[in-house]
Amino acid sequence: MKLASALDRRRHLTGYAFVTPTILVIVAILVYPVIQSVVLSFGQSSIDGSTGYTFVGLKHYASLMENERFWNALTVTLIFTVLTIPLELALGIGLALILNEHFKGKGLARLAVLFPWALPTALNTLMWRWMYNADFGLFNAVALQTGIADKPINWLGDPTLAMLSMVIVAVWKTSSFMALIILAGLQSIPKDLYEAGRMDGMTRWQEFREITLPLLKGPILVALVIRSMDALRTFELPYNLTDGGPVTATESLSLYAYKVIFDFIDFNFGAAVVVIQFLVIFALSLVYILALRPKD
């Protein structure tokens, strides 16, 4: 007994020693800065921290509540999330079902699905921005030459179109990620389930609804959580595609916070913006966690 507990203590000591470097880095880079952001958001201080900190309570939050641009950024972020996620999910399931079939050239197809995910969003966005260009871009060239449009379409210059254009880029890039996760889920479904289904005379659609979909719930929820987090903090997409424009039609919370911090050089107000953003993400993840729970 004594020996066992000594060994136990030793194992625990070693274990926590193994974990310590990771905890230190995570605290230094993620946890502590977030706490600092909260502190900054309740005070007034200079950009480089050279002058002292004065506590101002909820002043920044109060002015945020009255700030039209902040509400706009919040709305833009939510609309963007609500538009992209279902599209990505639908396309992701479709792509996964395709990739789950056996056909020649599957390797190439899988690579094609992986590429948009693997490339930097910032550079992907530049590629799309060039195709969207109203005067020299590929899309308008095709649209005008085939007669689909008689006037150049102002993809990134019209508030509604700009949001749609941004959604398209996001869906293009991340449907593949959804597809890969769902594909892995598909491949873990035992084949005999389908055979049993066929015996019962199920149609393909019934098979999909009654066998495939229920068993995919787990992977789909995981993919949804990861993608929603990403969508809610989207930054380089509007930064490189539209700079948040036209007007502020595509200005996400992250981009707005960045502009407050580094264009207007107001760290405290900017910190209040990021704290709110953080709370929104936290609330959403709680919703997802609750949705996940009954399954277990």
Next chain:
Amino acid sequence: MKAKLIGSAAIAAALIGLGSLQASAADLVLSLGTRGYGAAAERNLAAFKELHPDIDVEWNKVSDVPNETRKIYVTNLTARSPTPDVFAVDVIWAGEFAQRGWLDPLDGLLSAETIASYNPAFLEAAQVDGKTFAAPLYLDGTHLFYRTDLLEKYNLEVPKTWEDLISASKTIMEGEGNPQFYGFVSMWAKIEGLFMNWLSFTNGNGGGFYDADGNVAVNSEANIKATQTMVDMLYADEIAPQSILNMRPDDARTLFQQGRAAFLMVQGFVYAPLAAPDSPVAGKFDFTRNPYFEGHPDAHSTAMGGWFLGINPNSENKEAAAELIAFFTSYEQELQAAVQDNRAPTVPAVYDDPEMKKANVLAKFGKNYDVGVVRPSAGTGEMYPRVSEIMQLEVTNALHRQKSVEEALNDAQAQIEALLAN
């Protein structure tokens, strides 16, 4: 396995060692865009190298979109980075940067004669509490470029007023019958250039940012009418393409250069690329002062800008940095930039040089500067970036018809009043 682990640890250590190897080996780093002063800078740097073979200068060619460059400066200067040593400062930032302690006073570093040689009116933008924080490099302003061949083809006069320009545009667009051809292009993306445009339009109608008493008067009658003209050019007269709302100066210049627009209102730097031998419009274009509205022939409608050179307070080579600034802004270099690249000198004595007779284009630019108007950066100081942001945003709101012109300008007025009252 152990060997591998030690190996990877060694790589990690080597990488961390690399970090201390600071990226720049040059004595001086100069941050300056290529668009406005590229050719002159290249010449000056070569000459400087001959004069000071011991000073190694690295030219960091920053973006020519001022707001992008500004962000880089803000992070670098706040980070107390020692580089760039010398950097180009837009006239609208000079006061703000000086107040924030991001520019080193030049008084001890440049000789009093050198400082006295600069245009005092322009230099004021970089002076705070009697100290000089940056040296003026060149002046720039917006002009109206037009296609001489097209005006001739349709028997039109060079437009003096916006009314003329709109009707001339309609005639040309109708005659050309090409849906890919536009009357008027300019920089109406949400950038500083839009604010410059707005100042050109409003001042051209007897309005402007301030009223006659120096109070902020963004939503005056004259301004509302002028701004409405901008909106109408898009939606009623349809002489400007929708894409103008995304255009920065060079996007507009590219369309004009490809022969797809009759009029172009941007800064003078476009002259060189437009006149280049491989340009499709070479020899087919000219320029004049920005239009005004009927009844305001004396309006100051040339929106002015300009660039300074300043020294980073954290520079480790301030003497050499001052040497470089003195050289770039010296009589001879300013003269060559004027004669060869049409850059308006900031040393008044240069204008009397006999060689200036060769600078035909510049002389014409210069005449437009007589009717110049500057942005309100001196009056608003540290608040200028926010004032400009409000103006860009609200004018964009009007141009996108998200708000009526009156609403947008009323909102701008209210926000600016609140900001400046703080």
Next chain:
Amino acid sequence: MKTRPRIGLYLLVALSVVISFLPIVWLILTSMKTTAGIYAWPPQYIPSPFTLENYIKILRDSPELLLYVLNSFIVGVGCTAVTLGIGGLAGYALSRLRLKYAAALMVAILAVSMFPPVSLLPSLFQNFLEAGLLNTYQGLILAHTGLFLPFAVWMLASYFATLPTEIEEAAKMDGMGTLRIFLTVVIPLSWPGFVATGLIVFIFSWNEFPLALVLMSQNAMRTAPVGISLYPGEYAFPWETISTATVIAIVPILIITAIFQKQIVGGLTAGAVK
């Protein structure tokens, strides 16, 4: 299965392949046009004349592009090495050493990975400024390590959990210490997990934008995505330069993805399905 019509399937596959590659192909075509060709109307779908001039020009006149790629590489490799090193230890301890708070720690690590990077910016910028870590490789390596450690710990922990326990137990009988077991027994057994995790962390780091934008503000220190986004040019948006630079910057990632696609896909999906 075999009786089903295959043509529809192949059409769908072809469509997805085309849509996936379209932007990249158009970018490559753009990079091979002359400036006049890029802005021509009617547009050129096929470059004419076809030219490599842009590549020659960019490699000759813009040494900073290669520097950006090198910076991305240094940061990517550094971050991957550190992340695998300390994340491997943590993942092993959390999945194998039956620690009392292992489950709570795993959840906590997952929770902090939700933090939006922009929410870290104001304080991270000030802390790095004080510590002299702005515009240094170690600074961005550290920041990226923090950002991607949660992912790596989870991936590796779930990989270690699949290993049979017998071998470790045998090693323990031989009197080996835990660290020695980890280094000499566990790592050789789990290198596929390390490879998959490492590849994904490297790609994450190569692609990361907001922190690289703010923490590396000096031109010479920028990473490829940031440097190209801010590409200085004679004209405001020089597409001939940007398209060429982008092609050069994505080639390494394209090659890595193509070679290791099985490992990457396996790694990406492993955690989600379990």
